[in-house]
Amino acid sequence: MAQKNALGRGLGALIDGVEKEILEKKIEVNRNISIESIDSNPFQPRTSFDEQSLEELASSIKKLGIVQPLTVRETGDGRYQLIAGERRLRAARRAGLTHVPAFIRTADDQAMLELALVENIQREDLDAVEVAISFQRLIEECKLTQEELSERVGKQRSTVANYLRLLKLPAEIQLGIKNKQLMMGHARTLVNIGDPKKQINIYYKIIDGELSVRQAEELVRQLQSENTRDPEKQERKQKLNQDFSRLSEHLGSIFAAKVNFRINEQGKGKIVIPFENPEEMERILGIFDRLNS
Secondary structure, eight states: OOOOOTTSSOHHHHHHHHHHHHHHHOOOEEEEEEGGGEEOOTTOOOOOOOHHHHHHHHHHHHHHOOSSOEEEEEEETTEEEEEEOHHHHHHHHHTTOSEEEEEEOOOOHHHHHHHHHHHHHTOTTOOHHHHHHHHHHHHHHTTOOHHHHHHHHTOOHHHHHHHHHGGGSOHHHHHHHHTTSSOHHHHHHHHTTOOHHHHHHHHHHHHHHTOOHHHHHHHHHHHHHHHHHOHHHHHHHHHHHHHHHHHHHHHHHHHTSOOEEEEOTTSOEEEEOOOSSHHHHHHHHHHHHHHHO
16 A cells, blocks of 8 residues: 655656656656766755665665656756756665666756755655755745645645744754654644743653643643733732842842842742852852941
8 A cells, every 4th residue: 555645745746747748848758877977956955864774775776776767957968967866866876876767857947946845845754844944945945935835745735834833943942853852743832832932941841741742732721821810910920020120130239149039929939149159158248237237
C-alpha cells in the first residue's frame, strides 16, 4: 500500500507535471546523462543530508539503479544544472555511477528556486520549522500568495498559515521543534499564546514534564482561565506590581543596590537586598544604622 505523504502532494505530482510538459512541448528526455556534467542547484535550500540515509540509498542504487530520474536544465557547452534530485545525485556518486537518468526541461531561475523548494518540502524527515521556512521563501522569492502556495503543495490555506505562524515563535522554541523536542501540535498551542515570555515558560514546562499535546493544551487553558477569572483581582495585582516596582527603585537608590520583593498571592513576602561580599553587607548595614539614628 502506498504511504500517504503527510505534507501534501508527493514528488509524483511534480514528476507527472514534468512528463506532461514533455509530451505537450516535446522537451528532450535524456536518460543517460554523464554525472560529471551535472552542476549543483544554486537555489538548493537543503544544507544537511543524513549520512546513513545516503549510504542506504547508494547501496540501493548499486543494486537497482535510479528509479526516479533527476530533473535538470541545460546551461550550454554540454553541461546541465540540477533542478530536483540532489539526494539522488549524491547517492549516485557514492554508488560509483558514471551516468544517470534525467528529464531535461526549460526553467528560469525563479522556476529553479520554486521546484527546489517544493521538492524540499516533500521530504519525509523535514521538521515543521523547515517546512515553514520553505513556505516563506516560496511566498517571498517566488512572489506567491498563500492561496497559490497552498495549490502548489496540495495543502489547505489554513494549514499553510499555521506553518508560517511557527516562524513568529522565539528562536529557542523553534530550535526545540527542529530537535524533535516538540510536536507540531505543541507548537500550535504555543503560537496561540502570543506573549513570548509566556511561550518560553510553557515551552519548558512541556519539556520538563514531558507533556503530551493534550496536556499542553490543558495547561494553556488553565493559565488563560486564571488570567480571565477575576479581572478586578488581576487589575489589583497589576497595580500592586507597579507600586512595588516604584518602591523597589526608591529603596534601590537609598541602598545603592537592586532591591527585590518576593510576594505570594496572600500578600505575604520578603524584601531582598542582595550583596556580593562581606564589605558590601557592612555598607548596607551601615545605612540601616544611619536610618535608625
